Amino acid sequence: MSGTGLACPLPLALPGRVVLGHGSGGRMSGELIRDLFLPAYGNAMLGRMEDQAVVGIGGCRLAMTTDSFVVKPLFFRGGDIGSLAVHGTVNDLAMGGARPLYLSAAFIIEEGLEMESLRRIAGSLGRAAARCGVEVVTGDTKVVEKGSGDGVFINTTGIGLVREGVKLSAAGARPGDAVLLSGPIGEHGIAILSEREGLEFEGEMVSDSAPLDTLVAAMLAASREIHCLRDPTRGGLSSALNELAAQSGVGIEIEEGAIPVRESVRGACELLGLDPLYVANEGKLVAIVDERAAGAVLEAMRSHPLGAEAARIGRVSGEDRGWVRMRTTFGTTRVVDMLPGDQLPRIC
């Protein structure tokens, strides 16, 4: 392997204080979960490090997932914290092969928030839920003093039923599988950043925030030989692929030239010194699929509005297990590592 270090880095002691990087979805987040939360809760389900838990209840396989949303600003092109809070949780259920059914919505509001902003956010959350066919069945509202919060934070927790016969897992990738991506990357992160910093780029930057459950349904209708699904949110495509490689104990090889990135996003990333592989998405998925089914699944993705630009971006290998490698457009090969901490904080 290259000289970037050990495939399984030695665990470092956690630092004395929590830093922004611990919420990045990158390596520091993983260390916090592994070294602090898992020992505290200690059970097999959490240890699997999936985006959703699957538990048996009354003969059904129920998926459950939770996410708190702290995105800044609250409103951005392509969405707001309300719709994002629905899409994020619906997508985590969908990645487990579950049909999303019910959501909880809990608000932590900073004193002084304009009531009209809260009304817009709740309305957007409600409409997004209705569009996904999920019901918000329970909620909670807390208010903290000015300066003890930041506008509003929203937690949504979702439950859904795992479709019969479907078994998706971050540990399911096998050498020879195809790696598919549902569309161009980096749009959510760049939209948030340009909104936050008041930047103007060529071409409009719009978040890709969208619910992926019907796309997943179409893919599963095309083939049950889908082994893993993951939505590359915080930490971007690189984190998602690294997690899949680590959990499955396989290598992943991708082609830089095959990864769709819009010109506008590529330009913005160049200006800002960002790598689109590390920029967040909120309406994309990576699928690891048995090679024999890859054509049918890709076709199903392309027939769906949210997968129209889907592409095959690489393959799973039995070599360099735990690593993601990329053949660049220059013909060289480089390791695509996980970021240790945050590239863009408060992206979701």
Added chain:
Amino acid sequence: MSGTGLACPLPLALPGRVVLGHGSGGRMSGELIRDLFLPAYGNAMLGRMEDQAVVGIGGCRLAMTTDSFVVKPLFFRGGDIGSLAVHGTVNDLAMGGARPLYLSAAFIIEEGLEMESLRRIAGSLGRAAARCGVEVVTGDTKVVEKGSGDGVFINTTGIGLVREGVKLSAAGARPGDAVLLSGPIGEHGIAILSEREGLEFEGEMVSDSAPLDTLVAAMLAASREIHCLRDPTRGGLSSALNELAAQSGVGIEIEEGAIPVRESVRGACELLGLDPLYVANEGKLVAIVDERAAGAVLEAMRSHPLGAEAARIGRVSGEDRGWVRMRTTFGTTRVVDMLPGDQLPRIC
């Protein structure tokens, strides 16, 4: 009726900005839910205003509830935000007659929190869950910049199975029913306040934070003629009783002299100008029970460590529907109203 106003106050427009009172669990919280959240989400389940939703999944009745915890300080006598986050959600499930099964735990951490504090909190959360026999199956961690949060906020969302044949509802109280209370009130609120303000009172102030699921199980084993259960948290006993009176469309008459309050809490309340009826509890419940079953249920409560000081505090009447009235120790009768806003913010 007394001269305090209409039984159903005319709706007032929400103010232009969110204030602390909107998170109080009192009348302002109710207005925010009714005028902003319900129209946004619009479904029958939320409109019932129970502490938990009950949905049918695969032939089972599944209860789901969510709560965000923003208590200040994070550590207090009798508990901390970690154990409180388990007890609060377990109790909301228990009040619906459900056996708690699975929890999610989502942390919003302020940058700079001592890692050791986070470790203590997660450990406490894990131990509390283990003691309740619930598993933390999924989680999330976000970190916000210093000054955009306050130490740590925790959301827990719980699911459980409603016991066969049990039908508890805030709308289930009937004239003639007995009103039972599981023990002395006001301990959590006074413990938090004394910790926060560095106050010293006669007698140690310890939060009553505790999981009530086994107490509820013992009560349901004694009789299925329990009509309503509610844990009087934010807003205290007065809010819980007012909600039950409003949801059931009945009057509730209580006896001041029958309501257990520890001398230490009574003394602290007098010094601080607080009414124990409005002070938060985190390990107590109110039960509204068919008169014929009241003796058996009270006996079951008193046989349980968390109900040893249980008392019959009043009855449900068909008069003054929607109101709670109290016969004072002076022999007069007064209306026990809901507080409009907050007596003690960030109590849970």
